[in-house]
Amino acid sequence: MTVALDQPVAAAKPARRGRFSINVVPYLQAAPLALILGAFLLLPILMIAVVSFWDYDFAAMYPDFLTTNYADTLGSWVTWKTYLNTLKYAGIVWALTLFIGFWVAYFLAFHIRTTAMQMVLFLVCTVPFLTSNIIRMISWIPVLGRNGLVNSTLVEIGLIPKPIEWLLYSEFAVVLAMVHLYTLFMVTPIFNTLMRIDKSLIEAARDAGASGWQVLWNVIIPLAKPGMAIGTIFVVTLVMADFSTVQVMSGGQSASVALMMKNQMSLLQYPAAAANAVVLLVLVLLMVAGILRIVDIRKEL
């Protein structure tokens, strides 16, 4: 049987190599993707880089080569504070989603015995991700508001004398909503790597006398690192780019880089927003490049 399968492969090889030099098929197949990403990703980013050096007033932009947009952005104390604030959100949300995501994935991968049940529970986690982000943000209002579920329950059982004010429209609310929105991006890749761990490795570690924690720390977590890295890329880039959660959940009391850009855009200060965009893009790409040094995504798919 294997011989019969092997033979045509061997026979086909030289023929394929002969054809390879003129094989246009993969180019044609890849062309639509390349064209779309070229027109709607590469070109716009190049345009932003160009426009970031332009001059502008309240009405229009003028082609030029000025560095004032960058000088204004990088020279302002507000910008630095906003970047720090955004990085703070990224750090906190990353840590929380990593912790929650890992344990949820771990539970699904190692404690649920049947594949069918695993898939059902995984779908239960996935479905909210496929519904509207804004609605999911809004849904916290009746829960966290001044007269919301949490406050009225706490007052009723006498734990607090009057409603807590910082539950909604605060940095706490922003972090909570971001964890709510983005944890799934951590669960999925970690679950994927955990499912591929050969169970005999864990048995071998147990047989060699490792305790539960030692198995977790020395076998499972190292093998789950690629999944954690991919989840980290998702969560960090999503938080760094976020403006809506910050705007809605902080009630305008907190800022992020993307929100600052959005405000500049609504004032038609496109070159200023473009300079900001270039700085943010460089920062995000550096972070992703750093994470990609740990993991080769092509191998993990």
Add this chain to the structure above:
Amino acid sequence: MSHDKRTFEFYVLAAFFALFVLFLYGPLSAILILSFQGENGGLTFPLNGVSLHWFANLFERQAVGDFGGSFKRSFILGLMVMIVTVVVSLLAGLAFRQKFRGATALFYLAVASLVVPSIIISLGIGVVFQQIGFRPAWYTSGFGAHLTWTLPFGVLIMFAVFNRFSPAYEEAARDLGATSWQTFAHVVLPMIAPSLIGVGLFGFTLSYDEFARTLMTSGTFNTLPLEIYGMTTNVTTPVLYALGTVTTVFSFLVILLTLGAIAYVGGRRPRA
């Protein structure tokens, strides 16, 4: 003894998982309930009677802007994005199975599309259209902006699918005298059909819910998420929750329909 410890770990983690699910669904069910708020009720509990008042309110133009129109636009855009995402991702997935110049660059371009902040893409496309002199519209610039979000997901899924796809099936088909088109249509396509439906689901729902990329690219007419986003600042009645309930129920229906389709196709598929 080790058995006892495992069951203890199981219960702790099961409780953690249950809390996580409650965390995911709790707030959603709160707005689901509150959308049936009585006519004089407010944005929070308790329910002041039960009515369908706010659902009726949804269809009055002055209350919530243009709900019907924006829903229709979002729905059509979602379908357009879905079709293009499935076709282009499938083609790209097939391309990546062979060696070609620029394959790595194209792959990383797709990954970049995922990590570049949405608002930057929105701004960039907006400025490009402005400079070329095209009017941005949801079906041109908005369409392209959505594709930069859905295509990387589609391409990565197809990449993963073909990584696990054994070439033995195609070789067997070829040995039996199938042409390359027959091999594709009768062997490859049926085997990857469930994944393609999954890509379609991603394409539709990601587009239907997307708004950061649509912000600068939708032109004169809003898509549904933009309409809702606008409402968060100026609508202070439960009509907001009614809208949330309607769109969420719609999303759930789409997901159920897709899962049904995947199960149907998967069940019909001959055992491989």
